[in-house]
Amino acid sequence: xxxxxxxxxxxxxxxxxxxxxxxxxxxxxxxxxxxxxxxxxxxxxxxxxxxxxxxxxxxxxxxxxxxxxxxxxxxxxxxxxxxxxxxxxxxxxxxxxxxxxxxxxxxxxxxxxxxxxxxxxxxxxxxxxxxxxxxxxxxxxxxxxxxxxxxxxxxxxxxxxxxxxxxxxxxxxxxxxxxxxxxxxxxxxxxxxxxxxxxxxxxxxxxxxxxxxxxxxxxxxxxxxxxxxxxxxxxxxxxxxxxxxxxxxxxxxxxxxxxxxxxxxxxxxxxxxxxxxxxxxxxxxxxxxxxxxxxxxxxxxxxxxxxxxxxxxxxxxxxxxxxxxxxxxxxxxxxxxxxxxxxxxxxxxxxxxxxxxxxxxxxxxxxxxxxxxxxxx
Amino acid sequence: xxxxxxxxxxxxxxxxxxxxxxxxxxxxxxxxxxxxxxxxxxxxxxxxxxxxxxxxxxxxxxxxxxxxxxxxxxxxxxxxxxxxxxxxxxxxxxxxxxxxxxxxxxxxxxxxxxxxxxxxxxxxxxxxxxxxxxxxxxxxxxxxxxxxxxxxxxxxxxxxxxxxxxxxxxxxxxxxxxxxxxxxxxxxxxxxxxxxxxxxxxxxxxxxxxxxxxxxxxxxxxxxxxxxxxxxxxxxxxxxxxxxxxxxxxxxxxxxxxxxxxxxxxxxxxxxxxxxxxxxxxxxxxxxxxxxxxxxxxxxxxxxxxxxxxxxxxxxxxxxxxxxxxxxxxxxxxxxxxxxxxxxxxxxxxxxxxxxxxxxxxxxxxxxxxxxxxxxx
Numbered sequence: 001x002x003x004x005x006x007x008x009x010x011x012x013x014x015x016x017x018x019x020x021x022x023x024x025x026x027x028x029x030x031x032x033x034x035x036x037x038x039x040x041x042x043x044x045x046x047x048x049x050x051x052x053x054x055x056x057x058x059x060x061x062x063x064x065x066x067x068x069x070x071x072x073x074x075x076x077x078x079x080x081x082x083x084x085x086x087x088x089x090x091x092x093x094x095x096x097x098x099x100x101x102x103x104x105x106x107x108x109x110x111x112x113x114x115x116x117x118x119x120x121x122x123x124x125x126x127x128x129x130x131x132x133x134x135x136x137x138x139x140x141x142x143x144x145x146x147x148x149x150x151x152x153x154x155x156x157x158x159x160x161x162x163x164x165x166x167x168x169x170x171x172x173x174x175x176x177x178x179x180x181x182x183x184x185x186x187x188x189x190x191x192x193x194x195x196x197x198x199x200x201x202x203x204x205x206x207x208x209x210x211x212x213x214x215x216x217x218x219x220x221x222x223x224x225x226x227x228x229x230x231x232x233x234x235x236x237x238x239x240x241x242x243x244x245x246x247x248x249x250x251x252x253x254x255x256x257x258x259x260x261x262x263x264x265x266x267x268x269x270x271x272x273x274x275x276x277x278x279x280x281x282x283x284x285x286x287x288x289x290x291x292x293x294x295x296x297x298x299x300x301x302x303x304x305x306x307x308x309x310x311x312x313x314x315x316x317x318x319x320x321x322x323x324x325x326x327x328x329x330x331x332x333x334x335x336x337x338x339x340x341x342x343x344x345x346x347x348x349x350x351x352x353x354x355x356x357x358x359x360x361x362x363x364x365x366x367x368x369x370x371x372x373x374x375x376x377x
Numbered sequence: 378x379x380x381x382x383x384x385x386x387x388x389x390x391x392x393x394x395x396x397x398x399x400x401x402x403x404x405x406x407x408x409x410x411x412x413x414x415x416x417x418x419x420x421x422x423x424x425x426x427x428x429x430x431x432x433x434x435x436x437x438x439x440x441x442x443x444x445x446x447x448x449x450x451x452x453x454x455x456x457x458x459x460x461x462x463x464x465x466x467x468x469x470x471x472x473x474x475x476x477x478x479x480x481x482x483x484x485x486x487x488x489x490x491x492x493x494x495x496x497x498x499x500x501x502x503x504x505x506x507x508x509x510x511x512x513x514x515x516x517x518x519x520x521x522x523x524x525x526x527x528x529x530x531x532x533x534x535x536x537x538x539x540x541x542x543x544x545x546x547x548x549x550x551x552x553x554x555x556x557x558x559x560x561x562x563x564x565x566x567x568x569x570x571x572x573x574x575x576x577x578x579x580x581x582x583x584x585x586x587x588x589x590x591x592x593x594x595x596x597x598x599x600x601x602x603x604x605x606x607x608x609x610x611x612x613x614x615x616x617x618x619x620x621x622x623x624x625x626x627x628x629x630x631x632x633x634x635x636x637x638x639x640x641x642x643x644x645x646x647x648x649x650x651x652x653x654x655x656x657x658x659x660x661x662x663x664x665x666x667x668x669x670x671x672x673x674x675x676x677x678x679x680x681x682x683x684x685x686x687x688x689x690x691x692x693x694x695x696x697x698x699x700x701x702x703x704x705x706x707x708x709x710x711x712x713x714x715x716x717x718x719x720x721x722x723x724x725x726x727x728x729x730x731x732x733x734x735x736x737x738x739x740x741x742x743x744x745x746x747x748x749x750x751x752x753x754x
Binding site: 063065069071076078079162163183201204207208210211212215312316320321322323324325326327328329331332337338339349350351352354355364365366367368369370371372373374375376 | 456539581729732741750751752753
């Protein structure tokens with residue numbers, strides 16, 4: 001709460017720092033720009049994180065052994081988290097709030113274009129920590145745009161860094177994943193699929209595909225590929241094509257024979273467009289859809305639209321992605337929509353955390369064993 | 378159960394393969410050697426794993442969002458696990474059983490000295506899988522001692538490998554941790570501490586220190602350093618020294634002024650002896666003990682012996698190791714002793730799993746979202 005208050009109190013300094021960033025920026029102007037409304041949104045988001053339940057108060061499990069040893073599994077913070085991000089200044093406040101909420105320390109590495117804004121936001125956050133009697137060292141920022149700093153962070157700071165979270169474009173995430181000497185939580189890309197089963201309700205299928213693709217095309221949960229059952233394609237594909245007006249469709253030969261569209265190449269099945277483009281493929285049924293996802297998916301989010309519950313449950317069970325959905329838009333792939341209150345990113349790796357990473361996912365555990373003098377035989 | 382039965386059925390072939398390994402071995406004879414009793418123990422251990430609860434049957438959490446989306450967090454296997462281990466042939470059966478129990482596939486890389494034994498055990502396991510109608514490809518073994526195979530495994534098999542677990546000497550674990558392109562669960566070493574608080578019951582302190590150090594000196598949960606409160610040292614150190622007869626003590630000047638012992642060097646505080654050697658240091662109290670552990674510990678297991686509950690709870694809270702214990706021997710640091718039934722190793726990293734890694738720790742989760750046509754506003 002003190003961090004949020006400090007952001008509001010330092011609004012003028014933050015906005016003037018942001019104006020300097022905007023003056024120097026070459027692109028991404030809208031993501032970079034702050035105004036009073038966005039600043040208020042940033043402060044409110046920090047307050048929302050403060051209002052989340054304390055993830056550290058929970059005892060995950062506790063049991064007694066036949067020899068009387070009392071064993072508890074308790075949540076603890078991960079430790080020191082390095083956050084490497086691009087452009088959006090609000091990530092500075094979000095990431096710091098989520099880490100403080102979960103008892104972690106954070107070292108922020110802002111993209112150079114947003115550095116002045118990030119430094120000004122960081123000053124406010126530090127002031128808030130001080131007001132609350134917490135150590136300001138819990139939230140640190142690398143004060144320079146020097147590119148070597150990223151390499152030093154990726155090296156793990158001689159064991160002091162426990163986790164790195166990259167958030168930004170593909171080249172950033174690739175570099176971090178390749179070079180980091182400490183564990184990384186993040187996602188390279190979200191090639192998300194929506195599969196329309198032959199049993200799908202036509203209106204629902206059209207509404208979900210349109211929303212999954214077009215609500216916001218630039219988010220990682222946006223659908224990039226539509227898979228549609230051969231049996232339903234002649235009926236539904238024209239309706240979907242019409243509902244997605246303004247969106248470029250790129251299809252396999254069968255889809256193109258039903259609705260006029262551009263030709264999809266092999267590369268299309270692997271592409272995260274983040275743009276109003278949708279690749280379309282006709283499949284024989286569930287197995288072929290699941291096979292396509294296994295081959296081309298990135299483990300982020302996939303949805304099935306179906307009235308047939310058995311088919312839907314098989315899809316949910318067999319598709320191996322962080323989030324699998326039935327009769328819902330893939331655009332729900334977001335910590336806020338999951339009820340986590342906030343997310344520091346989305347993870348598509350298989351270990352520790354998958355999907356939206358909120359305060360709870362930024363904890364680990366230890367075992368606490370209480371005895372009465374037991375020795376082992 | 379079928380895997381265990383096949384081990385028993387193929388006892389002759391396994392023992393004869395083991396005899397070939399023994400004939401070629403240059404060292405580690407006892408760890409390498411199999412006999413009928415050890416083989417029966419191996420089969421029984423596999424049966425014990427079969428009897429463990431199915432970790433995949435559990436729904437970890439389920440909640441409904443205000444928009445009606447039904448979100449479940451469900452356990453799923455991690456995927457394909459690479460296991461790189463040295464010498465002990467029983468690891469072949471243990472690791473395979475734990476992975477099959479948790480729905481994972483495993484690729485085994487046996488140390489060359491035990492390769493013939495491991496291949497024979499693997500044949501039995503494959504036969505068991507086939508008998509049970511499971512795919513034999515779920516348990517694979519690298520059939521050669523070729524050292525390049527390790528490098529290929531560490532490379533991640535073009536994304537097919539999800540996790541590597543090394544189990545063996547320090548140089549093996551160091552190499553795996555350094556070179557692996559996929560996540561690693563394991564521990565480099567266990568420099569475990571037992572801290573005798575001034576409030577400790579003398580008899581309990583002596584019994585726990587003796588057990589923690591000497592029950593088995595070669596296990597990673599063996600205590601390597603004794604920390605003892607200045608206020609208790611003159612009374613307790615002579616008793617502990619006497620109880621640890623045959624164990625070499627290496628102390629700081631204050632300990633040596635109380636009980637005759639060798640001089641500890643800076644290197645001693647960092648050494649995992651795995652031998653009847655104990656480093657001994659006198660501390661001013663809780664803070665100094667915790668500081669010593671933070672500086673020299675390896676995050677494995679630390680214990681406090683104390684009657685003072687407040688001091689004990691502070692130790693349990695502040696010491697940041699996978700396992701922290703009060704009035705119990707550090708030799709309890711073991712999946713079997715924790716009630717996990719079996720362990721594939723002990724992890725001292727901070728992510729995904731800490732402490733004993735059993736079938737449950739070899740799972741991850743995904744989110745299953747069930748809707749009724751929801752689209753995002």
